Amino acid sequence: MREVIIIGSGPAGFTAAIYAARAELTPLLFASQVSMGGELMNTTDVENFPGFPEGIQGPDLMQKMQEQAERFGTEVVYDDISEVDFTGEIKRLTDTNGTVHEARSVIFATGSAYRKLGVEGEERLSGHGVSWCATCDGFFFRDKTIAVVGGGDSAMEEATFLTRFAKKVYVIHRRDSLKASKIMQQRAFDNEKIEFIWNSEVAEIHGESSADRLTLRNTVDGTESELPIEGLFVAVGNDPRTHLVHGKLDLTDEGTIAVEGRSSQTSASGVFAAGDVIDPSYRQAVTAAASGTVAALDAERYLAALDGAAQPEAAAVAG
Ligand code: NAP
Numbered sequence: 001m002r003e004v005i006i007i008g009s010g011p012a013g014f015t016a017a018i019y020a021a022r023a024e025l026t027p028l029l030f031a032s033q034v035s036m037g038g039e040l041m042n043t044t045d046v047e048n049f050p051g052f053p054e055g056i057q058g059p060d061l062m063q064k065m066q067e068q069a070e071r072f073g074t075e076v077v078y079d080d081i082s083e084v085d086f087t088g089e090i091k092r093l094t095d096t097n098g099t100v101h102e103a104r105s106v107i108f109a110t111g112s113a114y115r116k117l118g119v120e121g122e123e124r125l126s127g128h129g130v131s132w133c134a135t136c137d138g139f140f141f142r143d144k145t146i147a148v149v150g151g152g153d154s155a156m157e158e159a160t161f162l163t164r165f166a167k168k169v170y171v172i173h174r175r176d177s178l179k180a181s182k183i184m185q186q187r188a189f190d191n192e193k194i195e196f197i198w199n200s201e202v203a204e205i206h207g208e209s210s211a212d213r214l215t216l217r218n219t220v221d222g223t224e225s226e227l228p229i230e231g232l233f234v235a236v237g238n239d240p241r242t243h244l245v246h247g248k249l250d251l252t253d254e255g256t257i258a259v260e261g262r263s264s265q266t267s268a269s270g271v272f273a274a275g276d277v278i279d280p281s282y283r284q285a286v287t288a289a290a291s292g293t294v295a296a297l298d299a300e301r302y303l304a305a306l307d308g309a310a311q312p313e314a315a316a317v318a319g
Contacts, residue, residue, distance in 0.1 A: 010038025012275025
């Protein structure tokens, strides 16, 4: 039986692992088969993670976090958890092979998943001109005309990145002002390959074998128009990945896992949550990492209390 099992391999999961491992809890971390490293694996330059004044590539940052976690004894497994049982004092997690893993505490750091538009043609043409990841698929759109949907940092980042390959990039946004940070907005405004289509949403994606045309609906007057494209990137945000814990942990109205105050304590004793899965507001790599720290310290204190040991002093576990 493990002292702590961590589910998730983004900044929250690996930071929790670094702290838990340094506290000699020898964590087992489930890193997923397909989405190892979380959202930063699909990011190019990360310019706002402290300590990297020149910026760092998202995958390189995740690799460093993993190395740091493993250096102190974290065991990383490239598999997913498919079922959880939090009812008893001993938590039971079933992986995709059906193996049951037991732990005295669990840190849930499953992050968030790309949001879909929910329009006709999206599912059918997914992987055929419709994508959620510019860094994964941008290369296939050399000299093409493509569109990006969204007005946040992700949409600006994707659009700017895609101009490396594409002939032209439309950004389709449902309002007339952007949600993205000023620096990301300006970068997109300054890029002559990018053209903004304001107050518009995608009503339908057309194409036989590949996306070739959009029906756009004006959000002000409801009029519809057609836009020929050769690819579409959807960057309209993410939803917390909570499907494993529906009916098992309390959720907030926003769909994130509910935690007590500033702690990581969920509605189940011994189960802690961290990162995007509890955060409807900030959702930065650095806030997720900090949240992972909180979860590891909470798990450590919980285990110490179970053992009847004195609570560790904050100073003893810090730094
Ligand atoms: P976001 O900030 O939630 O923005 C989502 C955008 O998509 C908003 O502009 C929203 O419109 C629009 N949208 C949502 N649902 C839509 C729909 N159904 N149809 C059309 N448009 C829709 O999401 P995000 O851009 O993915 O960013 C998530 C977090 O990651 C943010 O905290 C962001 O700062 C961070 N991030 C940071 C960086 C960076 O610093 N390098 C890069 C990427 C992401 P409204 O504006 O009308 O709401």
